[in-house]
Amino acid sequence: MGTAAKRIGQGARRASNQPEKITLVKARGAHVWDDKGNKYIDCTSQAWSNNLGANDPRVIKAAMAQMRQITHIRPNFGSEPYNALCDKLREIAPKDLHQIGFCLHGSLAAEMAIKLAFKNKPGAKKLLVLQDAYHGRSITTMAASWPHPNNPFLPIQPNCFVRVPHPDPYRPRDGMTPDQDSALCLQLIEDTIVKGVDGGVAALMMESIQGNGGHIQFPLTFYKGVRKLCDKHGILMIMDEIQTGFGRMGTMWAADYFGVTPDVLIFGKGIGGGFPLAGILADKALKWFDEGEEAPTFGQFPVSLAAALATIKAIQDDDLCNKAKDHGIYATKRLLDMQKRHRLIGDVRCPGLMVSIELVTDRNKKTPARFESQEVYRRGLNHRVLFGESRYAGLGNLIKVKPCLDISRADLARSLDVLDAVLGEIEGEEK
Numbered sequence: 001m002g003t004a005a006k007r008i009g010q011g012a013r014r015a016s017n018q019p020e021k022i023t024l025v026k027a028r029g030a031h032v033w034d035d036k037g038n039k040y041i042d043c044t045s046q047a048w049s050n051n052l053g054a055n056d057p058r059v060i061k062a063a064m065a066q067m068r069q070i071t072h073i074r075p076n077f078g079s080e081p082y083n084a085l086c087d088k089l090r091e092i093a094p095k096d097l098h099q100i101g102f103c104l105h106g107s108l109a110a111e112m113a114i115k116l117a118f119k120n121k122p123g124a125k126k127l128l129v130l131q132d133a134y135h136g137r138s139i140t141t142m143a144a145s146w147p148h149p150n151n152p153f154l155p156i157q158p159n160c161f162v163r164v165p166h167p168d169p170y171r172p173r174d175g176m177t178p179d180q181d182s183a184l185c186l187q188l189i190e191d192t193i194v195k196g197v198d199g200g201v202a203a204l205m206m207e208s209i210q211g212n213g214g215h216i217q218f219p220l221t222f223y224k225g226v227r228k229l230c231d232k233h234g235i236l237m238i239m240d241e242i243q244t245g246f247g248r249m250g251t252m253w254a255a256d257y258f259g260v261t262p263d264v265l266i267f268g269k270g271i272g273g274g275f276p277l278a279g280i281l282a283d284k285a286l287k288w289f290d291e292g293e294e295a296p297t298f299g300q301f302p303v304s305l306a307a308a309l310a311t312i313k314a315i316q317d318d319d320l321c322n323k324a325k326d327h328g329i330y331a332t333k334r335l336l337d338m339q340k341r342h343r344l345i346g347d348v349r350c351p352g353l354m355v356s357i358e359l360v361t362d363r364n365k366k367t368p369a370r371f372e373s374q375e376v377y378r379r380g381l382n383h384r385v386l387f388g389e390s391r392y393a394g395l396g397n398l399i400k401v402k403p404c405l406d407i408s409r410a411d412l413a414r415s416l417d418v419l420d421a422v423l424g425e426i427e428g429e430e431k
């Protein structure tokens with residue numbers, strides 16, 4: 001057995017190949033620089049947040065202009081950037097999602113959606129979330145995400161969340177096709193709604209593609225089936241688009257991609273062009289918050305709002321949805337070709353620039369190749385490419401290629417060349 005292979009599964013050894021933290025000092029477009037002057041291609045877009053390349057001059061200009069004017073306005077006053085951004089969001093929102101709330105973090109946006117669901121379903125006691133979901137790290141959203149090992153916050157977390165199963169096309173339940181798995185999960189979810197909980201269900205909250213949980217895209221039957229179940233049982237469908245919104249999937253929203261409109265959509269990350277902003281879009285028929293129910297002091301931070309407006313305009317002006325789509329087609333083709341040559345690549349995932357590969361030591365057993373994944377990340381650094389990693393949901397074997405949507409084709413190609421080369425190196429050493 002090769003050296004690397006012997007290390008698999010030895011959790012303690014895994015830490016040994018984790019590189020030191022890099023100190024970043026500058027970013028432009030798809031590039032970042034560290035404090036030693038090294039320049040990297042950033043395939044993480046800093047937690048998949050720079051859908052528009054970093055420090056875009058149009059965004060910086062808008063933010064600077066706003067800063068010179070007024071930096072802080074509490075939410076019970078109006079503001080020009082607030083009005084302009086709301087108009088823009090209503091223009092691009094799926095269907096009737098025309099009520100808008102802002103805050104500064106995705107976790108708080110998810111909490112806002114949860115609050116709105118209970119506000120609209122008085123008497124309901126539970127909210128369904130999917131196993132392997134990730135909705136944030138606030139007290140509430142940690143409880144709505146997958147079970148965290150050794151979670152010290154359990155005593156202070158709400159217990160309204162019920163985790164329900166979801167299909168996983170790469171690892172469907174025994175002998176099933178992804179669509180059969182989807183149908184089974186939908187039945188189990190319906191059973192849970194009807195007879196699995198005490199008190200009614202206010203909503204089902206799900207990510208459009210499970211990002212941190214392993215880039216799991218469900219079969220289309222599942223999205224459509226959840227929508228149907230929610231309608232049938234009078235519960236709200238909440239879609240967390242924090243990773244997928246603003247062009248990442250080659251469409252403005254995952255809701256557009258799947259043709260399924262939720263009642264509440266959660267956004268974050270890519271909207272701010274590097275400035276903190278998140279929020280929700282809610283169906284115009286829903287009851288909105290009453291005074292005092294949702295008003296974070298900096299929730300309508302005008303600098304972020306101005307930056308967000310410039311960001312969305314740039315995404316539209318530069319046709320970044322289509323760019324992401326084209327890049328995604330190119331990257332997927334390259335990765336599928338690599339899969340033929342690299343036994344470590346178990347699965348290739350897209351769409352758009354929501355790109356990743358799952359590394360396995362055994363394609364039949366689909367054993368997560370954690371050590372090798374960490375090696376890809378570490379060796380990528382030596383070649384000055386930052387790949388995205390995943391450390392969650394007990395897998396930790398995903399390599400993510402999620403740069404800004406306006407990355408040049410040359411930089412994307414170079415990143416994939418590096419991925420190809422380091423996979424070859426690692427596999428060569430394991431022989």
Ligand SMILES: Cc1ncc(COP(=O)(O)O)c(C=O)c1O
Pocket residue numbers: 104105106107108110134135136137207211212240241242243268269278
């Ligand atoms: C799908 C999803 N929801 C919620 C969050 C939490 O967002 P934030 O880290 O801004 O609180 C994240 C962050 O990774 C996310 O990916």
